[in-house]
Amino acid sequence: MTTSTSLAGLVARLAETACVRAPFKLQDGGQLDNYFDEYRLAADPTLLRDVATAMVPLVPSDAQVLAGIELGGIPLVVALSAATGLPAVFLRRRPKGYGSQHQIEGAAIDGRRTVLVDDVTRSGSQLLHMARLLRIAGGPVADALCVLERPLGGRELLAEHRVRLHALFAEADLPDPGGAATA
Numbered sequence: 001m002t003t004s005t006s007l008a009g010l011v012a013r014l015a016e017t018a019c020v021r022a023p024f025k026l027q028d029g030g031q032l033d034n035y036f037d038e039y040r041l042a043a044d045p046t047l048l049r050d051v052a053t054a055m056v057p058l059v060p061s062d063a064q065v066l067a068g069i070e071l072g073g074i075p076l077v078v079a080l081s082a083a084t085g086l087p088a089v090f091l092r093r094r095p096k097g098y099g100s101q102h103q104i105e106g107a108a109i110d111g112r113r114t115v116l117v118d119d120v121t122r123s124g125s126q127l128l129h130m131a132r133l134l135r136i137a138g139g140p141v142a143d144a145l146c147v148l149e150r151p152l153g154g155r156e157l158l159a160e161h162r163v164r165l166h167a168l169f170a171e172a173d174l175p176d177p178g179g180a181a182t183a
């Protein structure tokens with residue numbers, strides 16, 4: 001395994017480790033022939049650390065809290081929290097069905113500028129949903145980070161709702177999927 005930390009080197013390592021050449025059913029019913037598997041990235045501690053390090057410059061200088069989205073955003077937000085020293089929040093897709101019944105876990109929001117963290121952005125609907133949740137809970141949200149941006153309108157949708165998207169890399173940066181791992 002190479003240990004290059006240049007963006008191009010990092011993208012090549014991500015493609016080798018986490019881009020999978022296999023059918024993948026999407027939540028909206030669509031299907032991909034190749035997909036980015038965040039969990040292969042998160043399972044590789046060196047790669048996860050290097051991705052988090054590369055994302056540090058994307059974190060706005062006025063950020064006070066980082067909020068990761070279940071499930072793909074959770075390992076990322078833990079790694080990015082460790083890399084930046086900013087406290088982490090964990091966003092459940094749905095409120096816990098027992099006990100605390102919390103949907104927002106971890107650090108307190110309390111009016112602090114909160115930056116969303118997720119693995120992949122496609123339509124932007126998941127990030128928008130969570131931005132609304134945080135805003136209702138009293139956390140100002142103006143920025144969202146992701147590892148991979150697919151150009152499916154997410155950036156534009158988020159901008160309409162005053163959320164800037166910052167992606168580590170875009171679909172166009174990925175090498176030919178012929179080199180992707182197989183499932």
Ligand SMILES: O=P(O)(O)OC[C@H]1O[C@H](OP(=O)(O)OP(=O)(O)O)[C@H](O)[C@@H]1O
Pocket residue numbers: 027069070071072073118119120121122123124125126127154
């Ligand atoms: O921009 P969008 O169209 O909203 O799509 C992106 C969302 O879809 C993926 O989640 P997935 O459904 O794979 O769930 P997971 O994170 O639990 O694996 C990804 O982690 C984002 O949350």
Ligand SMILES: O=C(O)c1cc(=O)[nH]c(=O)[nH]1
Pocket residue numbers: 026027032034035036037038120122150
């Ligand atoms: O676009 C992808 O690669 C992708 C989408 C998604 O919903 N989940 C995932 O792991 N990858």
